[in-house]
Amino acid sequence: MSDSAVLEQFQRVGSDLFLAGLISSHGGNMSVRMGDRILITRRGSMLAHIEARDVVDIGLDENDSAVALASTEIGVHRAIYQGTSALAIVHTHPPYTIAQSLHADEIVPIDSEGSYLLHKVPVVACELTAGSAEVAALLPTWLKEYDIVMLRGHGPFAIGHLLEEAYQITSVLEMSSRILTVEQGLAGEAREYRKGSDRYETW
Amino acid sequence: MTAAWHGRGLRVDLSSAHGVDETLDPAIAHAYLGGRGLAAHLLLERGLWRVDPLSTANPLVFATGPLTGTGAPAAGRYSVSARSPLTGTVFDGNSGGAFGVVFKRLGYDYLWVDGALADPGYLLVGRGGAVDVREAGDLWGLDVPTTLARLRERHPLSEAAVIGPAGESGVLFASIVNNRGRSVGRGGLGAVMGAKRLKAVVVAGDGDLRPSPADEERFAFVVYEATKLLKANPVTSQALPEFGTAVLVNVLNQAGAFPTRNFRESQFEHAEAISGETLRRDHTRKRSACRGCSIGCARRTTSGGVSGEGPEYETIWALGADCGVGDLAAVLEASYACNRLGLDTITTGSTIACAMELGERGLLRGGPRFGDRAALAPLVAAIAAREGLGAELALGSRALAERHGAPELAMQVKGLELPAYDPRGMKGQGLAFATSNRGGCHLRANMLNPEVLGIPKMIDRFATLGKAGLLINLQNLSAVLDSLSLCKFTAFAMKEDYYARLLSAVTGVTVEPQELLRVGERIWNAERLFNLAAGFGRDDDTLPPRLLREPVPAGPSKGQVVDLAPMLDEYYLSRGWDDQGRPSARKLRALGLDRAAAGIVPLDGEATREAVAS
Numbered sequence: 001m002s003d004s005a006v007l008e009q010f011q012r013v014g015s016d017l018f019l020a021g022l023i024s025s026h027g028g029n030m031s032v033r034m035g036d037r038i039l040i041t042r043r044g045s046m047l048a049h050i051e052a053r054d055v056v057d058i059g060l061d062e063n064d065s066a067v068a069l070a071s072t073e074i075g076v077h078r079a080i081y082q083g084t085s086a087l088a089i090v091h092t093h094p095p096y097t098i099a100q101s102l103h104a105d106e107i108v109p110i111d112s113e114g115s116y117l118l119h120k121v122p123v124v125a126c127e128l129t130a131g132s133a134e135v136a137a138l139l140p141t142w143l144k145e146y147d148i149v150m151l152r153g154h155g156p157f158a159i160g161h162l163l164e165e166a167y168q169i170t171s172v173l174e175m176s177s178r179i180l181t182v183e184q185g186l187a188g189e190a191r192e193y194r195k196g197s198d199r200y201e202t203w
Numbered sequence: 204m205t206a207a208w209h210g211r212g213l214r215v216d217l218s219s220a221h222g223v224d225e226t227l228d229p230a231i232a233h234a235y236l237g238g239r240g241l242a243a244h245l246l247l248e249r250g251l252w253r254v255d256p257l258s259t260a261n262p263l264v265f266a267t268g269p270l271t272g273t274g275a276p277a278a279g280r281y282s283v284s285a286r287s288p289l290t291g292t293v294f295d296g297n298s299g300g301a302f303g304v305v306f307k308r309l310g311y312d313y314l315w316v317d318g319a320l321a322d323p324g325y326l327l328v329g330r331g332g333a334v335d336v337r338e339a340g341d342l343w344g345l346d347v348p349t350t351l352a353r354l355r356e357r358h359p360l361s362e363a364a365v366i367g368p369a370g371e372s373g374v375l376f377a378s379i380v381n382n383r384g385r386s387v388g389r390g391g392l393g394a395v396m397g398a399k400r401l402k403a404v405v406v407a408g409d410g411d412l413r414p415s416p417a418d419e420e421r422f423a424f425v426v427y428e429a430t431k432l433l434k435a436n437p438v439t440s441q442a443l444p445e446f447g448t449a450v451l452v453n454v455l456n457q458a459g460a461f462p463t464r465n466f467r468e469s470q471f472e473h474a475e476a477i478s479g480e481t482l483r484r485d486h487t488r489k490r491s492a493c494r495g496c497s498i499g500c501a502r503r504t505t506s507g508g509v510s511g512e513g514p515e516y517e518t519i520w521a522l523g524a525d526c527g528v529g530d531l532a533a534v535l536e537a538s539y540a541c542n543r544l545g546l547d548t549i550t551t552g553s554t555i556a557c558a559m560e561l562g563e564r565g566l567l568r569g570g571p572r573f574g575d576r577a578a579l580a581p582l583v584a585a586i587a588a589r590e591g592l593g594a595e596l597a598l599g600s601r602a603l604a605e606r607h608g609a610p611e612l613a614m615q616v617k618g619l620e621l622p623a624y625d626p627r628g629m630k631g632q633g634l635a636f637a638t639s640n641r642g643g644c645h646l647r648a649n650m651l652n653p654e655v656l657g658i659p660k661m662i663d664r665f666a667t668l669g670k671a672g673l674l675i676n677l678q679n680l681s682a683v684l685d686s687l688s689l690c691k692f693t694a695f696a697m698k699e700d701y702y703a704r705l706l707s708a709v710t711g712v713t714v715e716p717q718e719l720l721r722v723g724e725r726i727w728n729a730e731r732l733f734n735l736a737a738g739f740g741r742d743d744d745t746l747p748p749r750l751l752r753e754p755v756p757a758g759p760s761k762g763q764v765v766d767l768a769p770m771l772d773e774y775y776l777s778r779g780w781d782d783q784g785r786p787s788a789r790k791l792r793a794l795g796l797d798r799a800a801a802g803i804v805p806l807d808g809e810a811t812r813e814a815v816a817s
Contacts, residue, residue, distance in 0.1 A: 042661070044658070066453075067442045067450070068451065069657065130431075132434065
């Protein structure tokens with residue numbers, strides 16, 4: 001993939017993440033793996049307005065001087081690539097998902113699309129949630145089994161073979177969390193409509 | 204006084220080997236904090252702007268800050284201040300290691316050293332202000348590591364700040380060094396020490412006055428939160444620990460802001476060969492850290508069977524790219540020699556680069572040429588000994604270039620050689636260099652963060668207007684950090700509110716972030732007053748002509764020069780200074796500097812009349 005194609009992809013997804021309310025003005029980060037290199041967003045960049053200088057080229061297995069510019073979460077991205085088959089990672093701060101993560105150890109969608117795509121999303125808790133070695137050590141294990149994992153109070157890390165895949169499941173999770181939140185505020189018991197959904201909790 | 208300050212200084216007259224206690228007024232402590240700020244206040248208050256820097260009348264002020272030794276992140280530093288023999292400005296340098304922490308435990312906030320010794324000696328400061336001057340004839344002439352080792356044998360628990368042969372011989376950019384490779388560099392305070400025939404200051408290690416924060420619980424929580432930031436930020440948790448400051452070689456080179464061959468170009472074709480990555484792969488043996496620091500940017504390296512501390516990014520640049528040398532082994536050899544002999548590496552390299560350009564232009568017969576790696580180490584030795592060409596280089600690039608009829612080839616501001624950032628590729632840095640109170644320096648305010656690293660946010664590095672306000676904030680914050688005696692590297696991750704919270708917890712008195720920045724502004728203006736009194740003015744707030752008129756020939760900064768004048772006007776306006784760079788009476792009153800300014804700001808200005816009247 002050419003540099004301009006990668007940049008275009010980052011720009012399109014980054015803009016969508018912001019417009020969809022999945023990140024704040026300077027929040028979130030994303031990356032793609034290119035062999036033994038990682039292209040990751042620059043620390044503090046605005047994902048809705050990515051320019052060439054906002055995409056940092058850094059080593060996968062070995063650190064180099066680009067670490068002075070790379071996203072705070074470079075250590076987590078690197079660990080995920082080293083421990084999974086992911087080729088793309090999207091990390092966001094979606095509000096409904098964050099709220100749900102404060103109340104449960106897993107998020108089990110009740111809507112059709114979320115159920116179909118996610119089944120359930122584990123919520124992982126750490127003392128230091130931003131750029132921490134603890135998160136880097138923990139997440140790859142979870143992401144071997146799930147395409148998206150929620151870090152309690154912080155945000156999900158989603159993986160895919162394409163940036164758009166990771167973006168999609170992030171978007172689905174937030175929509176499911178939004179529906180859950182709305183549903184939890186309604187009076188009365190919800191009607192069950194998904195055959196076998198009671199087994200999703202052991203998915 | 205609180206745990207932040209002991210409330211006293213120790214004034215030692217070397218001529219009589221006598222020390223007396225001085226009271227540190229709590230109001231002054233709060234107004235200037237400590238370290239650089241406190242020393243600037245004392246030097247200004249005592250009217251030392253006209254002293255000959257190498258005379259007995261020029262004091263050396265060793266000072267710690269209110270956070271020194273408290274357990275705040277990277278708060279183990281101390282500063283040394285005096286009038287600089289290289290620049291003639293007020294000057295401070297600070298250093299890490301353990302000297303500051305050990306000194307503070309003796310129960311003093313500063314050590315003021317007056318006079319001179321008749322014969323080489325060293326000063327031993329003990330508990331309760333016990334002062335002893337010891338004979339140092341056997342140490343005189345020894346290099347820095349050997350001197351430190353001998354003193355460690357004699358005083359096992361103590362810490363020492365020493366000079367090497369360069370300080371003894373009066374090289375105008377000689378350093379003071381502690382803990383092997385921690386240097387008070389740049390402005391030649393080692394020469395001031397040498398002029399006093401003072402080989403070392405040794406602080407006894409049995410001090411037991413450990414600072415204890417007034418609000419321990421609050422302090423512990425702020426330290427916890429600050430440490431979280433330092434661990435999360437890739438610069439402080441990965442870049443600096445793994446590569447040291449040398450991580451910047453490739454970053455600045457790719458940005459087209461890596462000065463090459465005496466600033467003729469801004470990209471070096473051999474940058475990779477002298478990069479942080481190459482240093483780590485081929486030479487780094489061990490990481491190390493100053494006392495109380497979780498970042499750990501220092502490292503021990505080896506080359507050609509020799510080991511030494513560093514080198515820092517600026518050292519690699521000065522002895523490497525600036526001299527056109529792309530051989531890291533040669534750079535390390537020269538760097539180790541500088542450390543052993545007690546020389547500032549930036550000015551050493553930059554002055555050699557100036558000699559190289561003079562040589563290439565036929566203005567310095569027999570002078571070295573760019574890329575001559577074999578010339579580096581011998582020239583370093585010659586500088587320290589002040590022998591041959593080294594005797595000329597020992598006076599710095601400004602004197603060298605003037606002597607050979609090409610003053611424009613000295614890449615300096617106010618006599619201090621510029622460090623490793625080409626301001627044509629980062630215009631705000633140009634303004635920072637021009638307005639720095641100690642001359643061409645990146646540590647008064649480094650626009651690297653917003654212009655290249657995107658901290659706190661990325662700004663257009665080629666833009667000129669609109670940067671003065673940001674720069675002023677960084678200058679004020681820098682003055683605060685040097686006065687708290689905190690490492691500036693914490694500012695890659697932390698902002699002023701964290702420093703205010705740390706200070707508040709230590710003193711027990713809440714300090715708002717804006718108050719802290721106001722303290723920085725006061726310190727900056729006090730230094731400005733000192734320099735104005737010493738004869739500096741707008742004409743000195745400039746850059747070498749090359750940076751103002753010669754466009755960068757190639758690379759990302761191609762075609763760029765620094766359009767300084769409008770930036771300077773905006774800067775003065777934003778500082779509340781007149782068009783000659785003199786603080787207004789209103790500004791001085793607001794900062795509590797009006798009394799100190801009387802007689803300094805010229806009497807024909809409205810500002811001065813008001814100040815004197817008040």
